[in-house]
Amino acid sequence: MIVKTPEPPYFAVIFSSFRTEINDEYNETFENLMLAASELDDFLGMESVRDGFGISVSYWKSIEGIREWKDNLQHIAAKRKGIEKWYESYMLRIARVDHDSYFSL
């Protein structure tokens, strides 16, 4: 789904990745992380799609919100498992969105 973001500026974390073949706890952890992120005031939502290669973009009101998420213990534990088990490679990018444009039929 397309996240309903407020007027720019806001922030995006773009996570591009290739997974290993290990699925152990992956889906469950992903869902729990989404629940945990949703509890943060500055979290706006996440767009995510995978077909072999995956891109997930989470949106945030502020850099402080992203920092708070970075320091979240549940997130830190998941990140460790991600490196140990789930990801073959990834790139994480933090960006400030300055302009957006929506279209719908």
Next chain:
Amino acid sequence: MIVKTPEPPYFAVIFSSFRTEINDEYNETFENLMLAASELDDFLGMESVRDGFGISVSYWKSIEGIREWKDNLQHIAAKRKGIEKWYESYMLRIARVDHDSYFSL
């Protein structure tokens, strides 16, 4: 594939979309557009994945490069067809990447 981007800052265009069921000329146009974008000096590459919902992120050295692409006639023609035929809804976001972090096994 994960685009090999330079040291930040650089720029990202995040395009999140739902397609219609019309495929007419879509793949061919997408490939031709990628070729045309690759000819621009400031184009760094594109990451793209679709599984119903789609996210494509193109990376650029500068905002001027994004503007040049916005004014490209081939791109303008494709955008028109996109609105008429291929997309049910989309959000396009322009962002400045200030930080990134790469991991590989």
